[in-house]
Amino acid sequence: METKWFTLRTVEDKESIAQAADILRRGGLLAIPTETVYGLGANGLDETAVLHIFEAKGRPQDNPLILHIPDASWLTRYCEDVPDAAYKLAERFWPGPLTMILKKKPCVPLRTTGGLETVGMRCPDHAVTRAIIEASGVPVAAPSANTSGRPSCTTAEHVREDMWGKIDGIVDGGPCQVGVESTIIDLTCEPPRLLRPGGLPLEALEDVAGPIAVDRAVTQQLKEGEQPKAPGMKYRHYAPHADLQLVEGETDRVVEVINNLVKEKLAEGKMVGVICTDETRVRYPQGEVRSVGLRAKEETIAHNLFAVLREFDDLNVDCIYSESFSKDHLGQAIMNRLTKAAGYHILNV
Ligand code: AMP
Ligand code: MG
Numbered sequence: 605m606e607t608k609w610f611t612l613r614t615v616e617d618k619e620s621i622a623q624a625a626d627i628l629r630r631g632g633l634l635a636i637p638t639e640t641v642y643g644l645g646a647n648g649l650d651e652t653a654v655l656h657i658f659e660a661k662g663r664p665q666d667n668p669l670i671l672h673i674p675d676a677s678w679l680t681r682y683c684e685d686v687p688d689a690a691y692k693l694a695e696r697f698w699p700g701p702l703t704m705i706l707k708k709k710p711c712v713p714l715r716t717t718g719g720l721e722t723v724g725m726r727c728p729d730h731a732v733t734r735a736i737i738e739a740s741g742v743p744v745a746a747p748s749a750n751t752s753g754r755p756s757c758t759t760a761e762h763v764r765e766d767m768w769g770k771i772d773g774i775v776d777g778g779p780c781q782v783g784v785e786s787t788i789i790d791l792t793c794e795p796p797r798l799l800r801p802g803g804l805p806l807e808a809l810e811d812v813a814g815p816i817a818v819d820r821a822v823t824q825q826l827k828e829g830e831q832p833k834a835p836g837m838k839y840r841h842y843a844p845h846a847d848l849q850l851v852e853g854e855t856d857r858v859v860e861v862i863n864n865l866v867k868e869k870l871a872e873g874k875m876v877g878v879i880c881t882d883e884t885r886v887r888y889p890q891g892e893v894r895s896v897g898l899r900a901k902e903e904t905i906a907h908n909l910f911a912v913l914r915e916f917d918d919l920n921v922d923c924i925y926s927e928s929f930s931k932d933h934l935g936q937a938i939m940n941r942l943t944k945a946a947g948y949h950i951l952n953v
Contacts, residue, residue, distance in 0.1 A: 608773040609760075615735045625739035627772045633660055635749045635763045636672075636736065637777030638728035640701045640785050640803050641756040641910065642763050643672065643746030644771065651715045654745055660770045662752040667836045668718035669745040670703050670726050670786070674734040679725060682712050682743055689813055690791055696812050699729035701782055701803030705790040716745050718835055722792055732777045748785060755842050755913035755945070758783050762914055783907035784937045788834060789816065798822060799834035801936040803906065822940060825948045842945040844913045846877065846921045850946045852928040853953035859887045861953045862925045866891040869923055877916045879926035881905070892921055902934045909938060913945060 608627075610620045627634045628645060631653040636645045644661060646653035648671045658665055671682060676694035679686050683706040690704050708723035717723050728734065737744050748756040751766045760776035767774065787802035789809060797817045798806055810816050820826075821837035832838050849865075851858050862878060867890065869876045876891040881899040894912045897904030916924055926942060928950075929935045943950065 605769055605772065607768050607771055609764075610773060610775045612732050612775050612777055615731050621732070621735050621739055624736045624773060624775055625741075628736070628740040628742060628744060631656075632772035633657060633770075634736075634772060635757075635760070635767060635774040636728075636730075636733045636744070636746060637760070637775055637780065638672075638730045638733055638746075639699075639781045640728070641758055641780055641783070642749040642760065643728075643733075643744075644749040644763075644767065645672065645744040645746035647740070647742040648716050648745030649711060649713065649742060651713045654713065654715050657745065657747065660767060661747060661750070663747060664752070664839060665715075666718045667747075667839060668720055668724065669716050669747050670724035670788075671712070671716070671743040672726055672728055672733070672737055672746050673743050674738040675699075675727060678743065679706070682709050682723060683707060683725060684709050687791055689796065693789075693791075693809070693812055694727070697804055697808075698727040699734065700727070701729070701784075701786040702726065702809070703786040703788045703800075703802075705788065705792060705799065707792055720835075722790075724788060726786055729781075730777060732775065736775065753840050753843055755844060755910040755917075756785065757914075758907075758910050762911070765914075781907070782903075783909060783911075784934075784941060787937070789813075790819075790833060793817075797833065800837070801940050803934070803937065805933040806936060807933060822936075840944075840947065842910070842913065842941050843947070844916050844924060844945065846916055846924050848913075848924045848926060848942075848946040848949065850926050850928050850942055850950045851953060852950055855884065855927075857953050858927055859884055861951070862927070863888060863890070865925055874922040875920065877919070877921040877924035879912060879924060881927060884927065892916070892919055899929070902929065902938065905929065905938055906934050909941060
């Protein structure tokens with residue numbers, strides 16, 4: 605398949621927006637930029653188009669997709685019994701990295717929701733993408749644009765690596781600002797429940813919605829056969845090819861332990877990656893050392909995390925050791941992604 609590339613940085617480029625929207629309207633697959641990560645979009649009401657998303661990604665069919673809309677006024681087209689809290693949250697946080705799980709209307713196919721009677725709704729904070737969705741006139745089902753299991757794409761180049769020749773178009777709208785996926789909150793239960801931490805910190809959500817329960821799947825590895833409320837949580841996720849191990853503890857000790865592990869692996873003839881921060885970068889003399897950002901500014905870490913994981917794939921390292929982060933605010937999402945990428949392989953020192 606021929607993949608069309610759109611460099612699209614402004615909503616003034618009406619011609620490209622119309623062409624991109626046309627791909628969606630005709631049932632094609634279009635990679636779209638958002639503030640979180642790149643999405644692989646298709647008309648969420650078109651079962652065939654949605655099936656093609658699952659095929660292009662190699663995504664399990666029971667892993668539901670999120671519907672992207674240009675503003676909260678579209679909620680009632682696809683959702684039933686929308687609670688006041690949803691409008692309150694949309695008012696405060698949309699456009700932005702918040703996905704709300706609501707009861708779906710019959711027009712939303714079960715293929716889109718992975719067989720669930722609920723649907724995830726989000727309004728992305730990317731003007732070009734909202735303009736494309738608006739012009740297409742359809743809600744856009746869009747999971748992350750990576751091949752299933754790989755780290756998510758935070759640039760259009762990442763999407764090219766995974767999807768070139770498999771989809772109809774890629775919209776290059778620049779690098780994603782946030783860098784981790786949206787925060788998912790289930791509003792069909794009382795109290796609301798956090799299903800996935802993401803770009804919008806739980807603390808900010810609670811300021812508006814009151815206390816929120818945290819689903820077990822957010823913090824713990826699920827047991828064999830256990831059904832999570834967010835079906836995506838049961839799959840291997842965000843993982844680089846190499847074995848990734850998280851090292852948790854007081855910083856000086858973490859640096860020391862990682863340096864020793866690197867030395868051991870190098871002696872075995874292995875190629876070793878280290879994920880550190882600007883503050884500790886100079887303390888790692890050996891290995892392929894990459895800083896993910898400033899520990900003191902966790903939004904820089906969220907922004908760079910997936911790009912660093914993908915870079916280690918390109919380098920073909922055999923193993924990776926990573927520093928850990930605090931679990932407050934954005935740190936909750938950062939540690940959730942790192943823990944899953946590491947397959948819960950955590951070394952406490
Ligand atoms: P992705 O689009 O790859 O970031 O993944 C979207 C994730 O949202 C899925 O893997 C699910 O875990 C979650 N999700 C989407 N829709 C629902 C839903 N209706 N109920 C619960 N979780 C959902
Ligand atoms: Mg994903």
